[in-house]
Amino acid sequence: MTDVYLALALVGVMMPSLIIHEIAHAWTADFFGDPTARRAGRITLNPLKHMDPIGTVVLPVALALVAPFVIGFAKPVPVVPTNLRRPRLHSLLVALAGPGSNFALAAAAMLVFQIVRPEREAVLWYVLALTAVVNVVLGLFNMLPIPP
Template sequence: MPHFLLIILALAAAIVMHELAHGVVAYWLGDHTARWAGRLTLNPLKHIDKTGSIIVPLVLAVGQFLTLGRVEFLYGWAKPVPVNPVNLRLGNYRNARRLMAIVAIAGPVMNFVLALAGGFAMHVAVAMHSIRLLDFLAYFIQINLVLGLFNLIPLPPMDGGRIAVGVLPLPMAMKLAQAEKIGIAAVLLLLFVLPLTLAQFGIQFDPFREMMGLVLPAAERVVLVLTGNGIGNN
């Protein structure tokens, strides 16, 4: 199987599980909106977002192929799972803002758990002498870490922004929440569209790659060590 397809499979699994985690936690906290919408499912077709699942990965793939001659990495997202904060409760606790923060953090936590699961699965791949499975797991770990870390950016509608809205003092939270209308457009423009456009003119500006270059290797190292794949374990 070509590496590009391995990346697609890893990305699809990561974003579906990310959104499913939001829906399941919201369901546990009393909101059944996602279930009624048919979103508590592993069927990827139910989670496709035109921009996040098709356009952004395609633009990234084409941009990398044109500038690097290969596709190294893809990013995307699924259609957000619907959540009605009014329905959320934890026992007698019904602070919707705080409980939405719990729903929000479930997505990145799921990605980090999946990255660890991928690390443990590497032992199976080694025992099977399966290079292709090892390649898939390497992409799977990397994509889940990128998705988890990227979503912790404290700007709505990223999960990190919704977490911040849930824990900040109310006046600050309200101001931050207002940024959600322009948040995703600003993120796409700054981190994806602008770098690819400038690259056509020979200008290197890629804050997303720089940011991931700083934190991703350390995160990957942590996963490998925690799952017994670190130096000295062979």
């Protein structure tokens, strides 16, 4: 796979992964009583609601072309902990929802990989492998205790 195709594949995997990650935070906060994200229109698959122009497009594309790694970020979901029914517990669950969605996406990619068993050089092989690796890395990175 050439560098340009790899860069496109990385961005093509990262963008939806970041968006689903943010939707997981938004949905979980709404489920536990904080309507802030819903009112801001963040419980949607519309990428424009979640994209940060620099963090979701420019940075990942630039790094994919020139660096041995890719990072990116989406707009953080607004959460008001005092709106949650049990603020301490539900804040923790809202925080874990994003990485949990990444681990679920990685598991789904690995499951499809096991069921379909694509040829080693097939595009599907690369896409599934990238989906699994990118989402495990995103999930682990987002569990680091780094403040926003």
